[in-house]
Each structure stands twice: as structure tokens, then as C-alpha cells.
Amino acid sequence: MTIRRDVVDEVVKRKGNRDGETAGGPELFTPGVTAASHYSCRRCCRRRHVPRSPGTAKPATPQTSAAPATDAHARYMGGHDPTHTNSPMHPSSTQPPSTLNHHRHRSSTKPSFKILVSSYLLPFMSLTPVARMAKCDCFLYFAYGSNLLKERIHINNPSATMLSVGKLKDYRLDFNHFSQRWQGAAATIVEAPGEHVYGILWEVNNEDLTNLDKQEGVHKGIYRALEVEVETTDGELMQARTYQMIRPLEEDRRPSAVYMNVIIKGARQNGLPEEYIRFLEQIEHNGYSGKVNLGLNLDQQLPA
Template identity: 45%
Template structure:
């Protein structure tokens, strides 16, 4: 449980990866993983840094989005909001119940695009170009999902998402370089 000096944050995109979240939130401590109900993962908008569409959550009855649960000290909230583009009205913060892998529920901060796409009416192979993440961004999400220990069927689903083939900002990509 987060104290008044900290908050719980649910990450489903690039902040699944510890190296990425620690860039703006050095106090972040992974507390486990969980899912939000009645949302599906989608991609929309264009992020110049990533050269593709960033992740968002879309209300969608019967679906789940899995992610990492981080506890972050409140002193990092401004940096996290800035990273998510709240000041530029790219993402908006929500507070949603997250069902933990242990069977409990935590209220967590989560970010959703302000201009969210309509519910998907296509199958993954048919994902239109404007709703495709870059290869770099998708790689960071997949690495983070594995690092977090998300269920294999969910990481398998993530690996089927079509990317646009672009790599991200070279300076940013170096910071997150694969160290396998």
C-alpha cells in the first residue's frame, strides 16, 4: 500500500521496463503486476520520440490489460506527468482499480491518451499504419513485459502487434539499448 508520500502507478507501455521508468521516476519500486478490467490495449496518435503510435487503454467490455505496479515517491509525480505529456494534453491521468496477481485490488494512477482511438474494429494483422507503434517502442514494451513477469499468453499477444518498422530517437534508443 502506498503511503501519503508515495502513489501506486500502473504501467502498460514503455514504463514496464525498469530502465525506462527510472529515467523520470528514480524512486519507482516494482510491487508486482496485475491487470485492469474492461479495457484493451491500443496505440494511437504519433510520438516523435518513438516515431510511432504510443500505447493507450480503451474502454472495452470483457478485455484486460496487464501491466507493472510501481510504488513511486510523490516527489516524482511531476516528472512522470511531464514524461506522459499531461502538460501538453497528450495523456490524462486516471485512477483505476488494478487486480493484483495475488488476488487483491489496488487503486493506481494510470495514463490514457486524451485523444483516444475508437474501439478497434480490426484484427491485429490489419492494424492501420497510424495505429502502429515503432519497432523500438514495441521492443521496450516486450522487454518490460518479460522483466515484469507478465503472463506468457499476454506477452505472446504483445509479440503479435504489428509495428511500423521505425526505430526511435537515436539518443533515446541508446539510453535503452539492449544489454543481452
């Protein structure tokens, strides 16, 4: 913080006048002259006074020719007119050189806070979800099955980053098609007006799109990709990619216990609603809780 020397000197002078003595230099206030007779010079920081009787009009400021635009800007920003005799930049000025730092106006090369906000922050804040995804070269993926678990999705999609808990309306969670990997039926979503499915919105780099499609068996006709509208915890609706099984219904559509444990663990890990987690815990499974090999190739696990 810069301390204005002229302000300190003025305070000292005023105190000296109140005590009946002058503190350094001529008296600032003339005896018998009211405070109303003093005025501040708008062209410099020093105080001036004109002894006049109370009620006398303030002397008019001499009219001068218009200053150049640069000088006007300097005065507006806190600088001084170099032609003013009381200016520290005038050759006849008695002000010490140390006061020059105070009279320097703000550098025009430094952007203001408003410029910084409008140039850097606002463009990112105003981006739509679609534009934001395009800017980061990624897409949104809504996971509701084993990919709820971070460690699971990162096996094939290491770029996945959690964005938010998501709610997919007018769908319900279901299971179908025996998975060699999980030794039970795999999760899917089915249209169901009035119902909903909770899951996770992941931001995934576009370079992992092929890996995700392959993991879900799109090329084998097991799942198909869908574009759905998912509601975030903030109430924002976002377009996301998800997958729906297109295999014929099988007689035994129970998932394995180990598969359900992965789903429930992922739901707890990412903060899905407790009511929905209790719903997942009540789903009937086939009792298999053995080992699973998540490194298996999808083509070997789910033959056409």
C-alpha cells in the same frame, strides 16, 4: 542454556538411593515411605518430604498473611518469597550463592514477544493500501507501455519500485498519436468491457509525480491521469494512477518496432503472463527499429 544445579543434585541423590547409598547430604527419600508421600514445595525449588503412611492426606500448608503484590508477582514469575527459610534470599539459607541466578525472575523491563508483535509488526500488517501509500509518502502507478521496462521508467522517475504485476479489467491495449520519440504511435488504454490489460504496479515517491505527468504529456493535453482499480497477482484490488491518451484518432496507429521491443522486454523483465507477451509480439508495427533519444524533452517531441 542455564543448568539448574538443584535438579542435577536431585537426580544424583535419586540414583544413589536406587543403588542403596546416599549421594551427598541426607537421603532424599526415607526408606519405607512411598513416593506419594513426597511433595514439592511451591514456594521454592528444593524438594521436601514428610514421612507418612500411604493414603495419608497431604499436610495442609500453613496459612500466612497475604504477601505484597511485588512478592506475589515474583513468585508467579519464578522468584521466591524472601521470608521462606528455604529461599536463597533468606539469611539462614544454606543454598550456595551460585543458585541465585536461577531464582531471579524475568526482568520486567524487557518487552515480551507478544508486545513486540503488537507494537511493531501488527500496525504495518493491518495498514490498508491507501494508508500504506500515505505512510511511505508515495503513490501507485500502473504502467502498460514503455514504462514496463525498469531502465526506462527510472530515467524520469528514479524512485519507482516494482510492487506487483497488475491486471486492469474492462480495458484493452491500443495505440494512437505519432510520437517523435518512438517514431510511431504510443500506447494507450481504451474502455472495453470483458477485456483486460496487464502491466506493472510501481511504487513512486510523491516528489516524482510531476516528472511522471510531464513525461506523459498531461500538461500538453496528450494524456490524462486516471484512478483505476488494479488486481495484483495475490488477488488484492488496489487503487493506482495510470494515463489514457485523449488525442483524436489518427489514420496510422501502428507503433514502431523499437517501441514494441521496449514494451516486450519490460513485460519479460517483470514476469507478465506468457500468453499476454505472445499477444504483444503479434501486434503489427511500422518497421522502424532505429535509434531513439530517450533524453529528449517531451515538449520538443510532442508539440501541441
